[in-house]
Amino acid sequence: MSGGITAEMRKLTIWTTAGFSRNLVLRTYTEPASLQHAQDSLERESAALTMLSGSVVQAPELLAVDATAAHCEYPSLLMTHLPGSTVLSEAGVAERVPLLARQLVAIHAVNTDPRPREYQTMTTADTVVVPARADAEVWAAAIDVLRGPVPTYDGRVLHRDYQPGNVLFDASQDATPRITGVVDWAGASWGPTDLDVAHCSTNLALLHGPQWGARFASAYEESGGVLSENTRARQYWRVRDALACSEEGQLWSAPWREAGRVDLTPRLVEDRLDAYISMLMDARGH
Template identity: 30%
Template sequence: MTDEPDRALRTASALMSRELSLVDIFTGGQHATTLLAHDGESEFVVRAFPADQDAAVREAEILSRISGLGVWVPQLVAVNSDLGEPVIVTSRVRGAAPDVALSPMAIAGEMAAALIRIHELDGTGLRPIPAEPPRGQSALALRAQREWDTLDIGDPVLTHGDFWCGNALWESHRLTGVVDWSGARSGPRGVDLAWCRQDLVLLGSPEAAGVFLDEYERLLGARVDDITAWDVQAAAQAHDRVETWLPNYLGIGRLEMTAELLRERLDGWNSTL
């Protein structure tokens, strides 16, 4: 075991006052080391964040707020509030990364239904998102900055903040849960909608991005009239760094992905905005 997983497991064992053993290391994300651990009876998920980040504490606060979603989201077990070694231990949500054979269209429908459930939750008191316009000097960033004051930020909901297929868990074609809640905020529903639409594009299906929005609006019973403006905000955030997301997609089994393919798909989508 490398130093980081070993350190996370030791911290988690101390938090729970019993020894945990490593079962697996999850590879679908970059901002936390995520482990599956076992105490001899039950399995737990251990997430360790970089030192001096408050993500573990923030995620613990969010999990207490969304606990009404039951087994569909992680349940808090323990958290280390020491920012020198931020670690959180939760229950394991059943499911796995989406099968590579699962079509983006099927992913789109399940993600839309999940997002409706999330957006029904109260985000009052959480930090707002977006907090500021995207930075940068690309044409997209400059457009996003110009359009910043035109965004409709009324009617805030609880937003996940990183709503893509790799933060959902699946059994066959069904979504069984949503994880990685450290970035949850209070903000417009367009934040999550645009982020998920962009993910479906990166999976290779702009058509699925349209299906996702249509299904969300059908379940919501209303149109999201400013979705293009939110798509621009998401595009501006992705423009300078989409290649760095390659490990995330490889980590959920999308081995066909390359940095060049991500760039090609993003640029093609952005040209339509």
């Protein structure tokens, strides 16, 4: 299966003696660089899938997990296969954005006890990679945002990698767009709704243009989602996520090109990120 960046994804078709079949998905961590985080990721995902099993969110059903490779060759997780496919094309983005927003509002409304682990962010002011053609003054100001205090927030369940590549849509070409599921819950955590909104906004800005990042945030609120009232806090979370992309933008865009978006060259993605950060610094989080 396509789509896995840190783990191998395999679709398995299981047949019974009666002739019935069932599709499953096996996530396996095989690369040395990902093995050190495999146990944590699989434990998070298995806990998240268990948490979501009684919710309205359409997520895979957990079947088995071996986070330490006690029984499998590599750390692995087995789950059900959801129908649908990811959609990254320019066509129909205006129809998909409100659906993406409503789905994220539903995720943030999930009540759970105990809570997932607190969110983590790795990017610091010292790890940001400024693109060669970027507006150095704007980026310096954006990096200074990270040096400020972390805004207070009311925590909610977060996906932490909510973006078009992890949302499945009805694959029928003639059907009205409909979300059939959300996958890749390895980063599920507890934190500010702004962080999930910021992450999807960054992805949409790179996929379709900076204006779509802002449109998604607006659609989230129009769907009943609640973001920080403080404009500085909104700016902080969106700038933080956008700057995190500076370190791994090509890691994001390579699967997009493999999925057919060959127009998303490294240069275009870099330029869109620069334009998006400039927009965030000019708009101050609105």
